[in-house]
Amino acid sequence: MSSFLARIARALTQHWKRSLVIAILVVIALGALAGTASQPPDDFDVPGTESQQATDLFRDHAPALAGIDATLVFTVPDGSTITAPESRAAIDRALADVRRLDGVIEVGDPFQRVAAEGNAFADRLATTDVRYDLEFGDVRAENGRELQSTVDDALRGSDVDVEMRGIVVDVAAEQDVPVGELVGIALAIVLLTFLFRSGAAMFATLVGALIGVVVGQILLAILADPLGLPRFAGVIAMMLGLGAGIDYALLIVGRYREQAAAGDSPPDASAKSAATSGASVVAAGLIVIVAIAGLLVVGIPMIGKMGLGAAIAVACVVVSSLTILPIMIGALAKRLKPKKPEHVLPSPAFARWAELITKRPWVSIAAGVAILLAFAIPVTSMHLGQPDDGNQPESKTQRQAYDQLSTAFGPGSSSPFFVAIDVRRGDDQRANLDRLASALRVDGVESVSPAELSRDGEMATIFVTPTTAPQDQATTRLVHKLRDDVIPPAVAGTDLKVYVGGQVPGIEDFSAKVASRLPLFIAIVIGLSVLLLMAAFRSVWVPLVSAVFNLLSIGAAYGVVTLVFQKGWGASLLGVDSGVPIMSFVPVMMFAILFGLSMDYNVFLLSRIREAYHEGDGPRESVIHGVSRIGKIILFACLIMASVFLAFVSQPDVIAKMFGLGLGLAILIDVLVVRLVIAPAVVQLLGDKAWWLPTWMDRLLPNISLDGHEVDAQTEAELEAAIKQQTGEHEKVTS
Template identity: 65%
Template sequence: MSSLLARIARAISHRWKRSLAFALATLVVLGVLAGTANPPADSFDVPGADSQQAYDLFRDHTPAFAGGDATLVYTVEQGRITDARPKAAVQAALAKVKQLDGVISVADPFAQGGALSRDGRLASVDVRYSTEAADIKKKDGEDLEKAAEVPEASGVQMSQRGIVVDTAQQQAQAPVGELVGVGIAIILLTLLFRSKAAMGATLFGAIIGVAVGQMLLAALAEPLGLPSFATTIAIMLGLGAGIDYSLLIIGRFREQLAAGDSTRDAAAKAAATAGTAVVAAGLIVMVAIAGLLVVGIPAIGKMGLGAAIGVFAVVLSALLILPIMMGAIAKRLRPKEAAHVDPSPGFARWGSIITARPWLAIAAGTLALLVFAFPALDLRLGQPDDGNQPTSKTQRVAYDALSEAFGPGSNGPLLLAVDTPDRDAQTDAQVQRISAAVAAQPGIASVQPPITSEDGEMATIFAVPTTSPQDARTSDLIERLRDDVLPAATRGTGLDVYVGGTTATFEDFSAKVASRLPLFIGVVVGLSVLLLVMAFRSLLIPLLSAVLNLLSIVAAYGAVTAVFQDGFGASLIGVDSGIPIVSFVPVLMFAILFGLSMDYNVFLLSRMHEAYNNGDGPRDSVVHGMARIGKVVLFAGLIMAAVFLAFVTTDDVISKMFGVGLGLAILIDVLIVRLVITPAVVLLLGDRAWWLPGWLDRLLPNVSLEGHAVESVDPQAPAAPREKVLA
C-alpha cells in the first residue's frame, strides 16, 4: 500500500495543475448530483418490537393513529377558554386546520369529554394526519401553525407540539458549532506548525473532505435511505478526523522537506508513511461506525453508514487533495527553521519520565479512567422529551401547560393496540376488562374508553401515565404492563395487546440497542484488532489497544452521565439535569470513539514502531517516538475535542450530548491513555510488543506503515544539521 500511495502522491504533486483541474471538475459533478437528489424521510422502525407491531396494526386498521400528529394548546390569562370570544376564535382556527392537506381528524375540545383543564383556562386539541410521521414535510407544519393561529384580540395564546410541529421547527441554523471549532483549529494549527501556509493547507484539505462527504451523502441519501441526522454526525466526525489526517500528512511532508527531499520525494514519503497510517486509521474508524449495521435497527445502521461515507471522503481528500497543495505551495510549506519540525525535547523528556516509572504511570492513568467511568454505573437509556427544550420554544410552552393542566404523563400517552380479528359481543367485554385492568395500575392517571376501528378488527386504548415520558417510572410502567398486567388480562381470551405510542417506541428502541450491544462490540473490536495486527505485525499491541480503548469509552460514558443525568455542569451548556441518555448515543459514541481512539493509537505507535525498526531498543523507541509524534497527537486531540465541544452551542439536546461526550472522551483518551498509559505499556512489553507468530505473519497481508520501500527519484539536497534528541 505504501508504494502505491507514494506513486500517487508523487504524480499528483508533480502535475498539480492538471490534478487541480480534475479535482474541480469532480467537485462540480458531485455538486450537481447532490443538488438534484431528494432526501428520504427518516424512519425509526424497530423490527419485531412490541411498539412496531402496534404501529403496524394502526397503519392497517386505524390510519389516524399511525400518521403524524400535533397537539394544539389554547390558553387564556383571564376568564375561561369557553367564554364566547375565545371559544369562537378557537373554533374558527380549528375549522381552518380541518381543511389542511393530510389532516384526518381534529378533536373538539368543547364537546362532551373534550380536553379542557379543570380551571377552564386551557383547551388541548389533538390533530392527526393520514400522512405517516416519516413522510411529514416542513410545509405541513408551517401550514398548521398558520391555520391554528388566533387573533390577538381574542385574548387566546396558542402553543403546539408533536412531530408535525418539530418538522416545521427544523430550519437551517448558523453553523456556530462548526465555525467555533474551525476557529480554535486555526489557532492550534498555527501554534503547531508556526506556518500560516501549513495551517491553511491542513484546514483546506479537511474542509474539502467534509464538503465532498456532504455531497456524497446528499446524492446517496435516497438510494441508501440515509437518515437526516447522519449528515450532522458526518460533519462532526469528518471535520475533526479530516484535520487530524491532514495535519499528520502535512507535518510529515514538512519533515521530509527539511531533511532535504525534493517536493516530489517529500510528498511520496509523506504519503507512504503518514498516508498509510491515515488509511489504516480511517479504515478502522469506518469499520467501527459501519459496524452499527449489526445493531438491527435500520435508522442506526444507516446513520453509521452515512458517517462512514463522511470519513471515507476526508481520507480521500487527505490522500488526493493535499498532494495538490504540496505541489502548488511547496516553497511556502518548507519550514523556515529546522526547529519547527525537529523532535520535541519536551515530549522526549515526558517519554523519559513515563518510561522511568511505567507501573506508576499505568496505575495513575487507570485510576483516573475509573474515576471518570464511575457515574456510568447509573447510566439510563431513554429519550429526552419537550421538557428539555428551551423555554422560548413553542414545544416547551405547550409541554409545560399540558403538564400543569393534566399532569406530565399527558405529554406521552400510551396507545394500546388490541388485535380483535373475530370481534363479537364477548370480544367487546374482554377489551373492556383489559381497559379496566390497565386503569387499576399504579402509575396510570387515566384511561379513555376503548375506540374500535371502522373495520372492527382492532381496538385502541389510550392510557395516560402519571409521570413524564422521560421519567424512569414510565419505563417501569411500560415493562410492568407488558410483562404482567396485559398477559394476565388477556389470558384465555385469544386477544393480543401491544403497547405503542411515541414513549413506548423509544423504550423499545433502547431495549433493542442494549440487546445487540454485545454483538456490535464483538464485531467492531474483532475487526479493529485484525486491522491493527496487519498494520503493526504485532499480536499483543492490538489486543492491549482494544482494552485501553474500552476503558476510555466507559470513562466517556461516565462523563456524559455525570453532565446530563446528574447535572454536573449542565447549566453551563444550557440543559437541565435528570435527562436520560438518548438510546442511540452510547452505541454511536462507542463506534466513533473506538475508531478515533485507534486513530491516535496508530499515529503514536507507528512512530514508535518506525524507531524500533530503525534499530532503537524498546525504551529508546518509545522516547524517540514520543518526541516525534507526541506534540502532533496532543494538538490533534485538542483540535478534535474543540470541534466536538463546540456543538454544545446548538439548541438540540442530542447534539449537545454528542458534543460533550465525544469532546471529553477525546481529551481523556489523548491525555491519559495515549500520552501516559500507552508508552508505559509498550516499554513493559519490550521486544514482545512487536512479536507476531510466524504462521499468522505468513497468513496476513503485509501493510507497511513506515514506507521503507520508497526511493528518492530526485537528487537530495544537503540536509540542515540536526540536534539529536536525548532520551
Template identity: 40%
Template sequence: AGQEPPSSELFGLIVAIVILLLAFGSLVAAGLPIVAAILGLAMGQMGVLIAANFLDVATFAPTLAAMIGLGVGIDYSLFVINRFRQAVFAGRDAKAAAMESVETAGRAVLFAGSTVIIALLGLFIMRINFFNGLAVASIVTVLFVMLSALWFLPALLSLLGTKSLALRLPWGKKRGQVHPEGKAWAHYGRFLQRKPIIPALVSIVIVVVLAIPLLSLRLGFSDDSGKAPGTPLRTAYDLMAEGFGPGVNGPFFVAVELPKPNDAAAYAAAVKAIESSPGVASTLPSSAALPIVLANPTAFGADGTIGTIMVTPDSAPQDEATDALLSNLRENVNPQITAQTGAKLYVGGQQAIISDFTSVMTSALPLFLLVVVGLGFLALVLLFHSIVVPLTAAITSLLSFAAAMGVTVAVFQWGWLGDVIGLAGTGPIFPFLPIMVFAILFGLSMDYQVFLVTRMQEEWSRTGDNSASVRRGLAGSGRVVVIAAAIMASVFLAFVPDKNSMIKLFGVSLGSAVIIDAFIIRLIFIPSIMSILGKANWWLPGWLDRILPKVQIEPGEDEVTDDEQLVASKA
C-alpha cells in the same frame, strides 16, 4: 430543513486555524489542511444528498456527518502535511518530501480512515434503516475527506513546493538546515519511564472515575419537558401535565385480543386488572364506564375479537416509573389475564415503541462491539506484528468509551454543567448514541494508536530497545497527536452550543471521548504500560510473523531524535 447558518462549523474552523498556526508557524502550512478538509467535506455533503434519494437519512445526519468529516478531514490532512514538513526540515527536496508523505503518513491515513469506515459499517449489523442512513452519511463524508488528504493535498504540496511552508510566523522554524524533531517529547517519555507504574495507575483511576456515572445510564428518548422553556412544545407539555397529570403526555394503548367474539367478561376483567395496577392514573374506558362501552355492538370491531384500552400513567413519559409500569403490564398483568380469561394484551404507544427500540439497541450492542473491536484487533495485529499492543489498544478503546459515556450521563442525565452548555432539561440518553459514539471513537482512537505505536514498532525492529522505542515513538508522533486531538475535540465541542439537543449530545460525547482517549490513554497510559511490559509488547508467534506483510508508516530516523544528549548534558 430549517437549518440555521453553520456557526458551529465556522467556530470549529477558527479554533482549528489557531491551533495549526501555533503548531506550524506558517500561514500557508496552517491553511492547507483546512482547504483539503473543506474540499473533502463539500464532496461528502453532496454524497449525503445523493444518498438521501435512496435511503432514509435522519434530518440531523448531514450535521453529524459535517461534525465528523470536518474533524477527521483536518486531522488526516494534518498528518500528511506534518510528515511533509518533517521531511523538508530534515533536508529533503520538496517533491521528494511530498512523495514520502504519501508513502508513509498517507498509508497511516488510509489505514485510519479505513478503520473508521469499518467501524461505521458495523452499524449495518443493527438492521435498522435509521442506522443505515446515519452510517452511509458518515461513511461517505469520511471517505471523501480521506481521499482529499491522500490525493488532493499531496498534489497541492508538489505544486507549491517549498511555498507550502511560506509566510513564516515569528515562532516558525526556518528552512535550510536539518531540524530533527521530538527531543522534548522524548524527554517526556523518559519522565514517564522513571516510575511507569505511577502514571499508568493514575491515568486508569481517572478514566474509571469518569466512567462511574455510566452505571446509572438510562437509554430512551427525552419527552418535551426537555425542550427550552417558553417554546410551544414545552408550554403545551407543561399545561397538559398541569391540567390532566404528567402521564397524559405519554399514554399506553392496549389492544385486548378476546378469546371469543364479543366476550364482555374477558374485556371487563382486563380493564379492571389494568385499572388496579400500581402506577396507573386512569384507563379509558374505566370500569365505571364499561356498561356504556358494552352497549355499543361495534365496540370490539367487525369480528368482535379486539378491544382497546387507553392507559394513562401517573408518572411522566421519561420517568423510570413509566418504564416499570410498561414492564408490569407486559410481564405480570398480561399473563394473569390470559390465565383467567384467555384474553391477550398487546401494549403499545409512543413510550412502548421507545422501550422496544431501546431493547433492540441494548441486545445488539454486544455483537456490534465484538465485530468492530475484533476487526480492529486483527488489523492492528497485521500492522504492528504483535498480540499485546493490539489487545491493549482494544481494551483501552473500551475504557475511553466508558469514560466518555460517563461524562455524557453526568451532563445530560444528572444535569452537571447543564447551565454552562445551555441544557434545557435532563432525561435519558438516546439509545443509538452509545453505538454511534463507539463506532466513531474506535476509529479515531485507532488513528492515534497507529501514529504513536508504529514509530515505536519500527524502532524496536531496528534496535531491540523497548524503552528507546517508546521515547522515539513519542518523539516522532506525540506532537502531531496532540495537535490532531486538540483540533478534533475543538471541532466536536464547537457543536455543543447548537440548539438541537441531538447535536449537543453528540458534541459533548465525542468531544470528551477524544480528550480522554488522546490525552489520558494514548499519551499517558499507553507509553507507561508499554514501558512496563517491555519485550512482551512485541511478542508474536514466529510462524505468524513470517507470513504477515511488513508496513512502514512513520518518518525515518533522521527526522526525529531522542533525548540522550539532553540527559548526558545534565549528568
C-alpha cells in the same frame, strides 16, 4: 501499500494543475447529481418488537394515529375563561385555518378534554392534536412554521395564548445556519495556524479536509434514497468528517514539512509523507470505518444506516487526504516548506515528558487508569431513555406546553400508551374490549379511554395515561406490568391480540433490542480492529492492550455524559435541564465512533515509535524518539477534533449536544491520559515483545507497512541530521 500511496502522491504533486482540474470537475459532477436526489422518509422501525407491531396495526387500520402530530395548548389569563365567547371564537377561527394547511388530515375538539377541577388550568386551558398524513422523515421546517404563523395570525387581537409541542414544532425549531460547523472550522483555523506558523500549511490542511467533508455530504445526498439513510446521519457524518478529516490532513502535511525541511524535493517529500503518514491514515480510517459500520449488526435500521453514513464520510476524508493534499502540496510547494526548520524538529518538551513517563512506567499506568476509572464512576447510574420536552429550556414553547399539560392533566398525559388490539372483522368483541379496558385500570394508571374501533372494524385502540412522567422508572415498570401481568389474563380465551405501544414502550423495546445484539456488536468491532492493528504493526500485544485501554476510555466518556446530562453538572450552560436520560442509541453510536477514533491516535503514536524501533532504537529510546516527533501533532490534532465536536453543543437538539460533548471530552481524555501517559509506559514495559508476531500469524496477515521503508527517501535519522545541520543545533533530543 506504502509504495502504491507514494506513487499516487508523487504523480499528483508533479502534475498538480491537471489533477486540480479533474478534482474540480468530479466535485461539480457529483454536486449536479446530488441536486436530482431525494431524501427518503426516516426509518424508525424496530423490527420484531411489540411496540413496532402496534405501530404497524395503526399504519394499516388507523393511519391518522400512525402519522406525526402537533399539540396545541390554548390558555387565557387569570380572570378569563377559555369557553368565553370571544376566546372560543378565536380558537375556532385558528383551527379552521389550520385544517386548510397542507398535510393536515384531522384536528381534534379542543374543548373535549377538560382539566381536572381544582388545578390552575381548570377553566383556562384547552388543548387539541393536529394530525398530519406525514411520516417523521417527511416533515419539513415549513410545516411547523406555517402552523405557528397560522395560529398566531388567527389569535392576534384576542386574549388567547398558544404554546405548541410535537415533531412538527421540533423540526421548525432546527437552526438553518450550521453554527456548530462554522465554530469548529474557526477554531481549527486558529489551532492550525498556531501549530504550523504558516498560513499556507493551514490552508492546505483545511482544504484537504473540507473537500473530503463536502464530497461526503454530496455522496450521502446521492445515496440517501437508495440506502435509506436518515437525516440525522448527515449531522453525525459532518461532525465525524470534520474532526477526522482535519486530523488526517494535519498528519500528512506535518510529515511533508519535515521531509521538505530535510531537503527533499516536493514530489519526494510528498511521496514520503504519503508512504508513512498516509499509510497511517489509511489504517486509522479503516479501523474507524470498521467500528462504525459494525453498527449494522445491531439489527435496528436507523442505527445501522447512521453508522453506514458516518463510514461513508470517513472514507471520503481518507481519500481526500491522499489525493487533494498532494495536489495542494504541488500548488503551494514553496510556501509549505518551513522558513525555520526548528518548527519541525522533535519537541524537547515531549522528549522530556516521554523520559518522565518511561522512567516509572508502572506509576504512569496506575495514575492513568485511576483517572479513567474516576471519570467512569457515574456510568453505574446511567439511565437510558428518551429526552422529551420536559428537558427543554423553560423559554421554549415545547417546554411551556409540556408544563401546562402536566399541570392540567397529570405528568403522564404528555406520553400516553397506545394499546392496539387486532380484532377479527365481523366478530362482536365489544364485551371483550370493555373487559380489557376495565382490566387496564390498575395502580399507576391515571385514566383509560374506552376502546374505539377503526373505520374498517379490524382494530381497536385504547389510550392509557400513566400517573407518572415518561422518564420516571415507575412508568417503565408499568409497561412491563401491563404486558406481562395484566393483559394476558384479560384476553385469555378470546381472539384478541393486544400490543402496547407509544413513546415509553417504544424506548423499552428499542433498548432491549440493542442490549440483545450488543455482545455481537462489541465482539465484531474489537475483533476486526485488533486484526487490522496486528496487520499494521506486526504485533500481538500492542493491539490487545490498546483495545483494553480503549474500553476504559469509552467508559470515562459515558461517565462524563451521565454526569452532565443526568446529574446536571454544567447542564444549564448547554441550554438543557438536569435529569436528562441518555438516549438509547447514543452509547452504542459513541462506542463505535470513539473506539475507531481512539485507534486513530493509537496508530499515529505507535507508528512513529515502531518506526524509530526498526531504525535501531531500543524500546525506551524508541518511545522517547517517537513521542518527541509526534506528540505535538497528536496534541493539536486532539484539540482540533475536540473543538469540532464540542462546537456542536450549540445545536438546539439535545441528542446533538450529547454527541458533541461526549465525543469532544472523550477525545481529550483519550489523548491526554491514554495516548500520552498510558500507551508510552505500556510499550516501554513490553520492550522487544511489543513488536513480536508469531511466524504463522505473520504469514497469514497482510502486511500493511506504516514505516515507508519501501520508498527511496531519507531515513528518520538522516532527516534529523539534515535539519540540525541547517540550524546549527547539535544537542541531542533523545536520552
